[in-house]
Amino acid sequence: MILALVLFVLLVLGVPLFVVIGVAAAVAFGVYAGHGGVEGLVVLVVKLSSLTTKNVFLAIPFFIVSGAVMGAGSIAARLVAVAEALVGGMRGGLAVAALFASVIFAALSGSSPVTLIAIGGIMFPAMLKAGYREPFALGFVTTAGSLGCLVPPSIPMLVYAISVTGTSSVDVRDLFLAGLGAAFVVVLMLAVYAIFAAGPVQATAAFSWSRLKTALREGAWALALPVLILGGIYGGLFTPTEASAVSVVYAVVVEVFIHRSLTLAQLPQVIVKATTHMGGLLLVIALSLAVNDFMVEAEVAEAALQQIRAWGLGAIGFMMVVNVFLVVTGMFMDSISAIVLFTPVIAPAAVALGIDPLHLGVVFIVNMEIGYLAPPIATNLFVASTVFKKPFGLVVRAVMPTLLILCAGLLLLTYVPTLTVGPVHALRGGAFFRPFATTAAPPPQQNTPTQSPAEPAPAQGNRVMSIEEMMRINRAKREAAQPAKQVEAAPAP
Amino acid sequence: MSDERGGARRSLMRLEALVTAFERGLIIVLLATMAGAVFLDALHRIFAAKSGRTERLVAAILPAASGALSQVIAPTLLALGSFGVVYAALRTRQQGVGARKRSLLIAAIITVALVAGTRLLVLGLPNGLVWSQQMALCFMLWLGLTGASLATREHGHIVFELASKLWPSSLKMPVEWLSRLLAAGFSLFLAYLSVVHAHEHYVEWATSDGLAGLFEAFRVPKWFVYGFFPIPLTIMGLRFLAFGVRAPEEGITT
Numbered sequence: 159m160i161l162a163l164v165l166f167v168l169l170v171l172g173v174p175l176f177v178v179i180g181v182a183a184a185v186a187f188g189v190y191a192g193h194g195g196v197e198g199l200v201v202l203v204v205k206l207s208s209l210t211t212k213n214v215f216l217a218i219p220f221f222i223v224s225g226a227v228m229g230a231g232s233i234a235a236r237l238v239a240v241a242e243a244l245v246g247g248m249r250g251g252l253a254v255a256a257l258f259a260s261v262i263f264a265a266l267s268g269s270s271p272v273t274l275i276a277i278g279g280i281m282f283p284a285m286l287k288a289g290y291r292e293p294f295a296l297g298f299v300t301t302a303g304s305l306g307c308l309v310p311p312s313i314p315m316l317v318y319a320i321s322v323t324g325t326s327s328v329d330v331r332d333l334f335l336a337g338l339g340a341a342f343v344v345v346l347m348l349a350v351y352a353i354f355a356a357g358p359v360q361a362t363a364a365f366s367w368s369r370l371k372t373a374l375r376e377g378a379w380a381l382a383l384p385v386l387i388l389g390g391i392y393g394g395l396f397t398p399t400e401a402s403a404v405s406v407v408y409a410v411v412v413e414v415f416i417h418r419s420l421t422l423a424q425l426p427q428v429i430v431k432a433t434t435h436m437g438g439l440l441l442v443i444a445l446s447l448a449v450n451d452f453m454v455e456a457e458v459a460e461a462a463l464q465q466i467r468a469w470g471l472g473a474i475g476f477m478m479v480v481n482v483f484l485v486v487t488g489m490f491m492d493s494i495s496a497i498v499l500f501t502p503v504i505a506p507a508a509v510a511l512g513i514d515p516l517h518l519g520v521v522f523i524v525n526m527e528i529g530y531l532a533p534p535i536a537t538n539l540f541v542a543s544t545v546f547k548k549p550f551g552l553v554v555r556a557v558m559p560t561l562l563i564l565c566a567g568l569l570l571l572t573y574v575p576t577l578t579v580g581p582v583h584a585l586r587g588g589a590f591f592r593p594f595a596t597t598a599a600p601p602p603q604q605n606t607p608t609q610s611p612a613e614p615a616p617a618q619g620n621r622v623m624s625i626e627e628m629m630r631i632n633r634a635k636r637e638a639a640q641p642a643k644q645v646e647a648a649p650a651p
Numbered sequence: 652m653s654d655e656r657g658g659a660r661r662s663l664m665r666l667e668a669l670v671t672a673f674e675r676g677l678i679i680v681l682l683a684t685m686a687g688a689v690f691l692d693a694l695h696r697i698f699a700a701k702s703g704r705t706e707r708l709v710a711a712i713l714p715a716a717s718g719a720l721s722q723v724i725a726p727t728l729l730a731l732g733s734f735g736v737v738y739a740a741l742r743t744r745q746q747g748v749g750a751r752k753r754s755l756l757i758a759a760i761i762t763v764a765l766v767a768g769t770r771l772l773v774l775g776l777p778n779g780l781v782w783s784q785q786m787a788l789c790f791m792l793w794l795g796l797t798g799a800s801l802a803t804r805e806h807g808h809i810v811f812e813l814a815s816k817l818w819p820s821s822l823k824m825p826v827e828w829l830s831r832l833l834a835a836g837f838s839l840f841l842a843y844l845s846v847v848h849a850h851e852h853y854v855e856w857a858t859s860d861g862l863a864g865l866f867e868a869f870r871v872p873k874w875f876v877y878g879f880f881p882i883p884l885t886i887m888g889l890r891f892l893a894f895g896v897r898a899p900e901e902g903i904t905t
Contacts, residue, residue: 170817173830174808174896176799177837196847203841203848207877210788210866219791220686379743395704396693399784403689406682416740426679430798433678434807437798440791442809492809 161185175495176441183448190456201451206444213399214319214330215443219436220402221311224409225267226432228380231413231420234276236377237263243373247365250356252288253295254349256281257302261345264306266383270530271541274303282546291357297556298352300542301564304530305348307493307523308341310334311387311402314493314526317443318519321450321501328515330398331391335585336578340520343577344567351563379412439494446498459506466507473511473595477572480504481525485565488529489536496529497522512595513575520578524568531557531564667893670886671804674797681794688783691772695779698769705729726766734762785869789876796883803890806897808834830896838888845880852877 164185168178183202187193193201209215241255241262248254256277264273278299285295307314315337319330374381387405390396396404413420420428453459466476487496501522508518530538533554543550571577575592584590697703706725713724741754802808818826853874856864864873 168833169811171826171830171833172810172896173833174810176808177834178811180837180841196844200844200848200851203844203877203880206792206880207848207873209792210785210876213784213788216685216689216784216787216791219682219794220689223682223686375743379740395697400689400693403686403787404693406686407690416744418744426675429682430675430678430801433682433794433798434802434805435798437795437800438802438808440795441799490811495809 160189174438176438176445179442179449179495179499180445183445183452186449186452186456190452202445202448205448205451206441208447209440209444212320213397214316216399217311217316217330217402218313218439219433220399220406221313221316222436223429223432224402224405225272226428226435227406227409227413227420227425228263228383229267229272229276230424230428231409232417233266233377233380233413234259234263235280236373236380236417238277238280239373240370240377240381243365243370248353250353252281252285253290253298253352253356256285256299257305257345257348257352260299260302261305261309261341262381262384264303265309265311266380267306270304270306270527270538273306274300274538274541275545278303278542279545293552293556294355294357296542296546296548296553297558297560298348300538300553300557301348301531301560303542304527304538305341305344307527308337308344308520310337310384311398311405312337312523314497314523315519316398317439317494317497318501318522320443321446321498322505322515322519328519332516332582333519334388334391334398335582336516336520337523339581340524340571340578343571344524344564347563347567348560351560355559379416383408383412442495443498446495449499450502453502459503462503463507463510466511473508473513474573476508476511477513477521480508481521481568481572484522484525485528485532488526489532491529492537493523493526493529496526514579514592514595516582517575517579517592521568521572524564524571528561528564528568531561663893667804667890671801674801674883674886678794678797678801681790681797685787685790685794688780689787692780692783694769695772695776699773699777699779703729730762730766733765734758737761737765782869785866786871789866789869789871792876793879793883796880796887800883800887800890803838803887804894806894808896810896827895827897831891834896835888835891838884838891842881842884842888845877845884849874849878849880 161182165178165182168181180202184199187198187201188195193199237259238255241259242252245251245254245258259281260273260277263277264270267273267276282295282299285299286292306312311334315333316330319328319333322328383405386408387401390404391398391401410425414422414425471479484496484500487500491499504522505515505518509515530536533539539550539553539557542548543553546553573594575594576590579592580590583592703725705728709724709728738754738758741758742750745754799808852864852872856872856874861872865871866873866876
């Protein structure tokens with residue numbers, strides 16, 4: 159109660175999120191866990207230094223910086239030219255081109271608002287000029303800009319992989335692949351909507367091979383990056399962390415030396431701006447890990463699971479509640495903070511109900527995407543209103559149809575896990591079709607038969623030890639300590 | 652009196668500008684070192700492998716070309732591939748009369764330099780840069796904290812977005828000051844905890860004559876890495892007091 163009150167006061171005062179989370183962790187450890195005093199609260203800094211053991215975390219600053227470099231360069235215009243040459247001639251083609259260009263650019267830049275500014279800034283006037291209705295064009299480019307976090311390399315996915323609390327930890331490569339399936343479904347739904355809802359508009363230049371060839375030649379270096387990154391990761395050439403460093407080097411070489419859209423003198427400014435963004439995230443994530451530690455100690459996830467079982471929700475009801483909760487959360491919070499804060503509570507319960515943590519991760523990210531667009535507080539709506547100089551109310555009305563499509567996509571992805579985890583399991587040699595978990599199945603143990611269930615294998619490579627694993631270790635330690643205490647307490651014969 | 656205050660304020664602003672310039676420089680150096688080291692390590696691992704992908708591909712396509720022959724064909728194919736990529740890059744960059752000839756020549760020079768550089772990397776560092784990721788993770792913390800400190804100056808920290816709209820304009824100023832004090836207080840408290848944390852590691856290192864308290868792969872004392880934390884955290888605390896939490900365009904004038 160005290161904790162909730164403190165959090166509420168800090169939030170409404172508009173204190174930075176890292177302070178809110180840090181104070182929450184301090185109060186939790188000091189008041190509830192009895193670790194007050196400097197010795198106990200040093201855990202806040204210990205969590206920060208513990209990031210030196212999480213290799214996958216290194217990918218976050220690298221991808222943020224490479225995205226910023228590409229965002230400041232000429233990649234957006236080149237991608238638009240390719241997409242326009244490819245589909246611009248068909249019905250609703252310019253809208254579909256905006257969608258394709260946004261998805262690829264958002265994947266490269268890793269930022270929804272940047273994508274909206276870079277691609278929307280080019281496509282919105284072009285769509286109006288071609289005769290598209292203003293609300294349709296406005297809503298469509300605003301929605302298309304929010305799709306990037308589903309397409310790898312995705313920062314929210316990396317953060318989910320670090321924060322996940324499932325029985326089995328999540329491999330970033332698997333999560334990227336699961337996200338691709340989901341992105342394909344959502345893009346397809348939006349493309350179909352664009353074709354049928356665009357209305358009678360004059361076609362842009364008819365399709366021509368020579369135009370496509372020129373656009374491909376100009377945009378080849380932009381299009382090659384996802385191929386290099388994903389091909390490198392899934393071809394076993396490098397790990398996601400190494401891929402992120404490769405993307406930094408590639409982005410700088412392409413934008414400074416090949417496209418020459420950035421000068422060496424401009425580069426530091428772009429990097430510093432990206433690093434300030436990353437710095438804010440670092441503190442939020444590190445302090446949230448301290449909150450996670452408290453939740454392990456207080457067994458919050460177990461209590462939440464018991465409560466869910468007491469309500470008799472089942473997996474279907476549980477996922478419905480999770481979706482509503484996350485969409486509402488996404489309206490008021492940024493995606494990274496929401497992922498770090500709520501994954502540790504939601505994921506163990508979901509896994510215990512038989513839901514794949516990979517699948518949950520993708521559902522989490524789609525919810526956050528919707529949050530980017532859902533009024534009253536939605537980053538992309540504010541950005542669109544400012545960039546396109548349109549009243550906020552008009553932007554809100556304009557995104558409603560596409561927001562409904564995203565919600566329909568969310569439902570589809572939530573209850574048809576094959577669309578997300580199917581490709582991952584198929585690649586591992588398993589069945590492509592994955593039924594939705596409808597019963598409260600016990601969580602499958604991922605340990606090898608030679609390992610004791612209480613002692614999971616240490617985190618390796620890109621695998622981050624889950625809270626569930628930490629909980630098992632804690633429990634095992636407590637159980638091991640119990641008989642010892644009993645022996646100590648037993649009277650001497 | 653007001654002149655004295657104005658002078659002190661100007662001196663503080665100059666000092667702050669100096670700190671900012673240093674932080675920006677540090678960010679560039681750290682990021683370049685991190686990305687460069689991890690990139691070179693990945694490159695080393697790929698090219699130091701006894702049997703690379705190209706060699707396996709050659710062996711699969713031409714089973715007769717095994718052993719020494721494969722080791723000649725594969726590097727040649729790789730060099731040709733590199734030449735092709737460099738040439739394509741140069742052609743994207745340079746167009747017009749005479750660009751083709753010039754690009755061919757420059758591509759050949761760059762390819763030779765790339766091949767020689769890679770061989771040098773593999774031969775010069777037989778064990779690769781095994782410490783690169785550990786070092787990059789340590790630098791990442793320095794980078795992140797320095798970035799967080801700069802974010803304070805530019806009102807870049809994540810805040811609950813609805814909060815600024817909840818308060819009537821008459822209360823915005825006192826609420827902003829309360830936020831600054833809380834944010835500054837917490838940052839300075841974190842800085843203090845960081846000193847305690849670094850000292851614990853220093854004691855561990857000092858009492859073991861420098862044998863304990865080191866990172867595993869990147870053989871640097873932990874206290875040295877963690878000892879940096881209090882600096883950006885303190886600057887951040889002071890910046891919260893000086894610049895505030897919310898940007899002036901959100902209705903706060905200070």
